[in-house]
Amino acid sequence: MLSIFKNPKTRRIVWPLSLLVVAIIGGGLVYGAYRHHRIEQLRQLGMSAMDREDYAAGLKLLGECLQKDSDDAEVLFQFATAREHVLAPRQEHLSGAVVAWKSYCELQPKSSEGWKSLARVSALTNDLNQAILAAGKAVMLRPRDLEARQILLAALIAKKDFHRAENEMKVALEVHGPTWQILMLQVGLEGALLDQAGKKGNAELIAKVAATAQEHADDPRYLGVLAATQRLAGDPLIADQLLREAALKAPADRDYLRWLVQTLSDTEHFDVLVDLVMRHPKSLHDRGLAVLFARRCWELGQFEKIADHVEIGGATLSTDPELILLKALACQSLDRPEEAQRLLVSQDLLHPSEAHRRWFRVLSLALVQGERNPREVLDVTRDALEVTARVPLLHVWQAEAWMQMSEFRLASQAARRAARQASHWYVPFTLDAAALLRIGQTAGAYVSAVKALEVAPDRFDSAILLTVTWLNQLDPADLDDCERLRKWLDRIAEVAPNTEQERVAALRKVALDKMGPPASTVAATEAAPADEATETTTAEPAAESPVAPKKPVDAQLVEKMASASPEGATAWRLLKARDQLTRDKSTAGAAAAALLLRPVLDRVSDHPDANLLAAMALARLHNVRTSAEHLNKAVTSAPSRIAEALQLAVTFRVEGYWTDPSTVVDSWVDLTRIEYRINAQQQGKDFRAGSAQSASANLATIIRLVILAELAERSADRPLAIATYRELLKLDSKHHLACNNLASHLSHSRADLPEALTLASRAVELAPENATYAKTLNEVEAALDVVRAEEEAEKDS
Numbered sequence: 152m153l154s155i156f157k158n159p160k161t162r163r164i165v166w167p168l169s170l171l172v173v174a175i176i177g178g179g180l181v182y183g184a185y186r187h188h189r190i191e192q193l194r195q196l197g198m199s200a201m202d203r204e205d206y207a208a209g210l211k212l213l214g215e216c217l218q219k220d221s222d223d224a225e226v227l228f229q230f231a232t233a234r235e236h237v238l239a240p241r242q243e244h245l246s247g248a249v250v251a252w253k254s255y256c257e258l259q260p261k262s263s264e265g266w267k268s269l270a271r272v273s274a275l276t277n278d279l280n281q282a283i284l285a286a287g288k289a290v291m292l293r294p295r296d297l298e299a300r301q302i303l304l305a306a307l308i309a310k311k312d313f314h315r316a317e318n319e320m321k322v323a324l325e326v327h328g329p330t331w332q333i334l335m336l337q338v339g340l341e342g343a344l345l346d347q348a349g350k351k352g353n354a355e356l357i358a359k360v361a362a363t364a365q366e367h368a369d370d371p372r373y374l375g376v377l378a379a380t381q382r383l384a385g386d387p388l389i390a391d392q393l394l395r396e397a398a399l400k401a402p403a404d405r406d407y408l409r410w411l412v413q414t415l416s417d418t419e420h421f422d423v424l425v426d427l428v429m430r431h432p433k434s435l436h437d438r439g440l441a442v443l444f445a446r447r448c449w450e451l452g453q454f455e456k457i458a459d460h461v462e463i464g465g466a467t468l469s470t471d472p473e474l475i476l477l478k479a480l481a482c483q484s485l486d487r488p489e490e491a492q493r494l495l496v497s498q499d500l501l502h503p504s505e506a507h508r509r510w511f512r513v514l515s516l517a518l519v520q521g522e523r524n525p526r527e528v529l530d531v532t533r534d535a536l537e538v539t540a541r542v543p544l545l546h547v548w549q550a551e552a553w554m555q556m557s558e559f560r561l562a563s564q565a566a567r568r569a570a571r572q573a574s575h576w577y578v579p580f581t582l583d584a585a586a587l588l589r590i591g592q593t594a595g596a597y598v599s600a601v602k603a604l605e606v607a608p609d610r611f612d613s614a615i616l617l618t619v620t621w622l623n624q625l626d627p628a629d630l631d632d633c634e635r636l637r638k639w640l641d642r643i644a645e646v647a648p649n650t651e652q653e654r655v656a657a658l659r660k661v662a663l664d665k666m667g668p669p670a671s672t673v674a675a676t677e678a679a680p681a682d683e684a685t686e687t688t689t690a691e692p693a694a695e696s697p698v699a700p701k702k703p704v705d706a707q708l709v710e711k712m713a714s715a716s717p718e719g720a721t722a723w724r725l726l727k728a729r730d731q732l733t734r735d736k737s738t739a740g741a742a743a744a745a746l747l748l749r750p751v752l753d754r755v756s757d758h759p760d761a762n763l764l765a766a767m768a769l770a771r772l773h774n775v776r777t778s779a780e781h782l783n784k785a786v787t788s789a790p791s792r793i794a795e796a797l798q799l800a801v802t803f804r805v806e807g808y809w810t811d812p813s814t815v816v817d818s819w820v821d822l823t824r825i826e827y828r829i830n831a832q833q834q835g836k837d838f839r840a841g842s843a844q845s846a847s848a849n850l851a852t853i854i855r856l857v858i859l860a861e862l863a864e865r866s867a868d869r870p871l872a873i874a875t876y877r878e879l880l881k882l883d884s885k886h887h888l889a890c891n892n893l894a895s896h897l898s899h900s901r902a903d904l905p906e907a908l909t910l911a912s913r914a915v916e917l918a919p920e921n922a923t924y925a926k927t928l929n930e931v932e933a934a935l936d937v938v939r940a941e942e943e944a945e946k947d948s
Contacts (some may be wrong), residue, residue, distance in 0.1 A: 231252045264289075357380050358850050389854060408771070412424065458487065543568075546568040554582070570599075593621070625666070636666070780798045797855070800819060860875040893931040894906075
């Protein structure tokens with residue numbers, strides 16, 4: 152070996168080769184050390200980003216780390232988590248998260264968290280088979296994992312595998328107990344079964360779930376369960392009240408807040424939704440909740456709520472194109488183009504995908520000042536609506552573009568699509584009315600114009616422009632069109648501010664000059680029978696008005712409708728009575744309405760509409776007993792009208808017509824019993840005391856009395872609250888909330904203090920852990936001590 156290096160010839164060849172080998176080995180070692188250091192650095196930076204929930208940075212750093220070392224299970228788990236958050240604003244972007252979680256599950260097949268996450272993203276992509284399989288493995292590995300069990304149950308219900316869902320539900324109740332999540336899924340399963348079976352409701356199961364939720368009344372999350380059971384049972388009034396209560400008392404529970412926001416977004420309780428979000432501002436840091444809230448605000452035209460409360464920032468929200476679009480367009484709609492421009496510039500750099508580019512073309516178009524090219528508007532909005540059709544402003548832009556191109560039918564169709572999505576925004580209705588006027592469809596135009604005026608009475612310029620358009624298109628020979636225009640002028644005159652009355656009067660004068668005599672007068676004259684016309688000409692009384700009919704038009708109309716069909720006269724009388732009660736709340740108005748309704752009830756005594764209106768009229772006449780009887784008759788003939796009847800009972804009390812609180816309480820109990828008895832009869836079930844139907848009615852009565860007590864508390868109606876709690880304790884003597892609240896009310900009366908002490912003590916016995924009940928008991932005892940001290944002082948003196 153040494154001879155090789157001693158030989159000059161060989162040394163010249165071997166020495167450089169040796170140096171090269173040493174350099175290669177040394178370089179490999181240095182690179183290996185650097186690579187290991189770089190991987191560790193990326194790993195630490197990525198983990199740090201994930202700890203502070205900066206998912207975008209975490210995704211980038213951990214992705215580089217996995218390219219260098221794909222077998223690190225912890226890094227793969229965090230990478231999949233980041234990918235799920237960052238790339239899941241829309242369903243089509245979730246496939247990357249699915250692939251990442253599959254890779255993790257292959258690497259760590261014993262990880263229940265991995266399988267659960269795979270189930271979650273699979274459910275979001277509607278791959279129900281994979282979701283069920285993955286959730287099943289997660290539950291098998293960790294049987295007490297409630298979230299995995301929820302995903303499994305929800306996927307089974309969505310797949311309509313009801314047999315397995317029922318079995319899993321039994322296991323869930325055994326393992327987890329009646330948690331609010333499991334009970335909510337049980338209600339969902341029951342609803343799905345009923346939808347498929349086409350039945351009205353399984354009262355026994357609904358009552359059982361409601362009773363279980365009632366046992367956990369101290370936890371406000373169970374109020375949501377109660378609301379769901381009552382909606383399923385067909386009782387929207389109580390469901391809405393419970394839902395409001397659930398939102399008012401909602402804890403900062405992410406899952407519960409998600410359910411509440413979703414539910415409130417599907418109902419008309421926008422005020423409750425806003426109040427909930429304002430009390431839990433961190434809820435909008437969750438992308439799903441933020442998108443739900445923003446969509447609902449868009450539908451109702453509440454742009455300032457999006458612009459002021461939805462923050463586009465952090466890793467989660469900054470990647471959602473729909474949220475960015477809604478926020479930017481909201482800013483643009485509120486004349487804040489600089490803020491929209493900043494969103495456009497910053498987000499355009501983050502998202503190069505085709506779907507994002509479509510959104511940002513829309514944003515660019517929104518920032519164009521002045522008149523837009525209608526063809527460009529149609530092209531851009533058509534592309535954007537392929538991504539999502541639930542952005543009403545895009546439909547409005549389409550309608551405006553079609554109007555510019557004189558395609559009025561297409562403009563009306565686009566405006567109506569927008570109106571369906573944003574029923575509280577006046578612009579779509581105004582556009583629809585304008586488009587329909589241009590093609591002569593004044594009936595539809597009148598309906599849309601009235602709706603626009605109802606939604607935004609302060610936007611009076613739009614009403615004036617519509618009127619001018621109508622006058623330009625008016626055909627004086629079309630009597631129906633003229634009559635509608637007269638009604639429209641009357642309507643805008645009612646809501647016009649003082650500063651606009653002069654313009655309205657000028658428009659009315661132009662319209663009358665163009666239309667001629669009122670259509671109703673002409674129609675009444677032409678419609679008079681031939682013999683009447685002859686009598687009018689020969690009898691010579693008509694010097695005052697040659698075209699005046701002998702009788703008022705309404706009376707003639709009733710006679711004609713009655714002669715044509717009794718149903719016609721009934722419909723007219725109901726309409727007139729309702730109008731009378733709405734316009735005139737005096738005793739005379741109520742008496743007139745009662746007279747109109749008497750022939751209807753003589754002919755059809757159980758007519759539900761007539762009975763409800765009669766109850767209202769008689770309540771205003773202070774005929775309490777008969778008023779309550781009419782409410783009972785209405786529900787007896789139509790149990791579905793229970794919500795209206797209950798609402799009327801409360802209204803009569805609030806408006807001071809039913810002065811005795813026991814009348815309201817008795818009505819609530821009677822109406823509930825009637826409703827359940829009729830439903831039992833229709834289903835051929837037993838309603839005798841002790842039967843399942845009777846038990847359900849008792850439970851429903853208890854729940855409704857709790858709602859009535861809440862209404863009484865809110866309106867500070869102490870007599871009604873006391874009467875309600877007394878009735879509640881007759882049905883359920885162990886209702887600790889009723890015991891406590893009744894004791895609190897009775898403690899204000901010296902004579903009732905002994906009873907208050909008994910009730911407060913019972914409440915503490917039934918729920919010793921409740922601090923409020925203990926406080927009430929202390930207050931009652933203190934009040935009694937004061938009374939006793941005063942009595943002793945009087946004796947001594």
